Amino acid sequence: MDKTLIISGSEQAATLLTNLMKSYCSSQITVASSGNEARRLINRTEFDVAIISTPLPDEFGSDLAAAISERSSTGVLLICKADIADELSEKLEVCGVCVLAKPLNKTLFYHTLKMLQATRARMMNVMKEYSKLQTKIEEARLVNRAKCILIQYLKLTEPQAHRYIEKQAMDQRLSKTEVAQNILKTYEQ
The missing domain is CATH 1.10.10.10 (Winged helix-like DNA-binding domain superfamily/Winged helix DNA-binding domain)
Structure with a gap:
């Protein structure tokens, strides 16, 4: 993964996710603190992965996840409270968004990133063939x-x-x- 966007209203969560990503791969990491900031960044730059830690200060984050997934080839991971994870996962799976529950399991986080990476690579090949x-x-x-x-x-x-x-x-x-x-x-x- 070359470029990762971390979207989190919490500085502590952003730091945790940044450290996890740095231990996983040597990706260029950009951090956004709100949904609006993330939308501006997504419009200017193509990211390999977007990780959204909910809730955000200006929105919850599920609509942002769906929008990013539908309008770009970015792999999207939404992290939310455990009590709503299943409901959000069911709602967002049609958009291709992966949902993980808080607190994060490091192993599950890495496996989910690998799955996002593989899915994105496959989608890029399909897009090339389509073109x-x-x-x-x-x-x-x-x-x-x-x-x-x-x-x-x-x-x-x-x-x-x-x-x-x-x-x-x-x-x-x-x-x-x-x-x-x-x-x-x-x-x-």
Whole structure:
């Protein structure tokens, strides 16, 4: 973990969590003392993990946990009193937030961090794959639009338009996408 955000209204809890994190890994640790401060930091910086020790001075912290989890790839750990931990866990598990009860068990804390780290790594891989697929879909749409233009203006059939784009790509040593863009520039003016 490269960057960790610790959000705690209590200086004592922030110090404890900072020390636990330092003993666990060599992460760059940023501490926020309120939900509003944490939101500003999250908007400016991508964190690997956010640890929220409830309650915060300006809010409880569960809404902040859900917001961070839903709007970023940050792994979120919420620490709360034992009597509400199960209820919060049930409510926040759909957002991907892990909940631990106070007082903290050091071993459980470390295992939860490992789970957050593994989950985040998996999510980052899925996001990369999603981005690749989005690019391929966009390229296919572009090529299909170019085929439609060729069919409309040059009266080619779909297989002929497809072959034309492939041949131009080979002859000009361009990608099919670049050929499609050139066709669209030529005919869509």
